[in-house]
Amino acid sequence: MGFYDFVYGIAAGIFMACLVLVVQTSRKSVIRSEFTGLVAESTVRRHPIQRRFLREVGHQTYVMKLNGYLFFGSIVNLENKVRDLVDAEAFGRRAIRYLVLDFSYITGIDFSAAEAFQRMNRILYSKGVQMILASVVLSSEIGKGLQMVGLFKDPDENDDVPTPKIFEDLNKALEFCENELLTAFNRRSSLLAHQKKAQPQSMAVPRPSTPPVTFPSETAFSSPRREYLFQAATTALTEGDALVPSKWQNFSQPLQLILQTFRDLTNKNEDFWHRAVPYFELREYAAGKLLYSRGDEPNGFYLLEEGILRAEYELDQGSYHESIVAGTTCGELPFFSETNRTSTVSAEKDCRTWLLTPEKWRKMQEECPEVARELLKIGMKLSAERMNAVTSYVLITAS
The missing domain is CATH 2.60.120.10 (Jelly Rolls)
Incomplete structure (x- = not known):
């Protein structure tokens, strides 16, 4: 009888130790640090006008550096943070366009945490936000874990949610975000140049009245972001044009x-x-x-x-x-x-x-x-x- 009580006691002790470990680990955030594109910039040397534009719209890129092992206990905090970012009130104050998750310090990931990235990707897509994974290699253990849940599977007719972009390092991810934002700038630049050629040189260039530039990830929720890109591109080009005599x-x-x-x-x-x-x-x-x-x-x-x-x-x-x-x-x-x-x-x-x-x-x-x-x-x-x-x-x- 004493033998069985001893075995049950050991089993109960192991169970309690595991429970305590899960609780303690889940209380520790896996988010190591957070930045916006105003601070986190790529190392690309850009034209002064382009830098001016990116400084204006840098807050539309949000970077989270993750840390530790991702499992069902620790992923909850990250998922809640993502939900808070696209919460109606918070999104109205600081609407983002790209969420970059950096895996540089991630040591591993389990199946339940990998599935959570599927849910987060859907949540972000519903708000017109593109998920970007940095420091992820598909052939690595983490990359294989994310592939197992179908995170990188091409969308089909029953599921039009696009797959996240993946990059081998944070610098390439930031460069991608900047290049995507500069798409609006380049289109606005072409439009202004066309309008300037179409009118007499003595006339001032009016503020363009065409609709804002549309990005593939845009939805009805993100029109304020498109309008802000429109205004920032026009401002940067107008100021730059004033500095560049014809x-x-x-x-x-x-x-x-x-x-x-x-x-x-x-x-x-x-x-x-x-x-x-x-x-x-x-x-x-x-x-x-x-x-x-x-x-x-x-x-x-x-x-x-x-x-x-x-x-x-x-x-x-x-x-x-x-x-x-x-x-x-x-x-x-x-x-x-x-x-x-x-x-x-x-x-x-x-x-x-x-x-x-x-x-x-x-x-x-x-x-x-x-x-x-x-x-x-x-x-x-x-x-x-x-x-x-x-x-x-x-x-x-x-x-």
């Missing part, structure tokens, strides 16, 4: 590129920067071409007119990359500080650049010292801007 369009390269790239960094006019033109030389690179490697001596300061460059960094916190798009610069810090390259840069697409070589830089300092000093100040401002962006990204990924 006469600049008649200038030959690289003067036009210099004026547009440096306009937020200097108050010097076209007559001043015209003196810098002879020191820049055209360089074109085919996709895949290596411009320079980490540790190399600086071979010049680049202004990117067309194409995309890819810069890869190796830091103590890990490796990351950034895309450098047209209308931006590359290689300013090592060039002006005369230090070795800190990254490896190659052409992701066919590129057309204007290069200031060390020889031409020394010649500019001798022949046009005022232009050289102004360019040096701009180089330092650009370096400070990039260092802030890199530091912010590193802190976010480590938080």
Whole structure:
């Protein structure tokens, strides 16, 4: 009799220990940290007008970094948080368009937690919010667990809820969100350009009265977000247009590129920067071409007119990359500080650049010292801007 009582006691003890573990674990939130797109930005170097637009609409991207093991006890807090985000009252105050869930610190997931992501995806879709999963690889244990519940199954006629987007890291997920938001900006830019050409040059460009841009994930619930994108794009383009006189369009390269790239960094006019033109030389690179490697001596300061460059960094916190798009610069810090390259840069697409070589830089300092000093100040401002962006990204990924 005592033997059976002893076995029952052990079984009861194990059951109570498991129960206590589940209760304690469920009380601890799996949400490690939260950010909006105003703080969590990708490492893509973008045109100043595009950055201005993204700063205005960054709150429509919401990032949650998850932590720990996801199971039926811990997933409840996350699901409740998602429901709170799209709650009618909260959604009216801060409507979001993209919810990015970062799995960098997730150690595992069980079947019930994976099914919860199905429910959350449906809830988000009903509000026109797109679920995005970052740091997820389909071949990993977590990816396989999510596939088992059909989270990535193509929608059919009986279920039109789209599957979440997945990316291998947070940077790519943020870049996707920014590119999607910039779709509205680009369409608005095309419309404004068309309207401007269709009327006399002496007339002011009126505020467009066409309907807001529609995104695939939009529903009837999200018209305020579409309207906000419409207004933000128009404002950014109008302010940018005021900073870009129409006469600049008649200038030959690289003067036009210099004026547009440096306009937020200097108050010097076209007559001043015209003196810098002879020191820049055209360089074109085919996709895949290596411009320079980490540790190399600086071979010049680049202004990117067309194409995309890819810069890869190796830091103590890990490796990351950034895309450098047209209308931006590359290689300013090592060039002006005369230090070795800190990254490896190659052409992701066919590129057309204007290069200031060390020889031409020394010649500019001798022949046009005022232009050289102004360019040096701009180089330092650009370096400070990039260092802030890199530091912010590193802190976010480590938080």
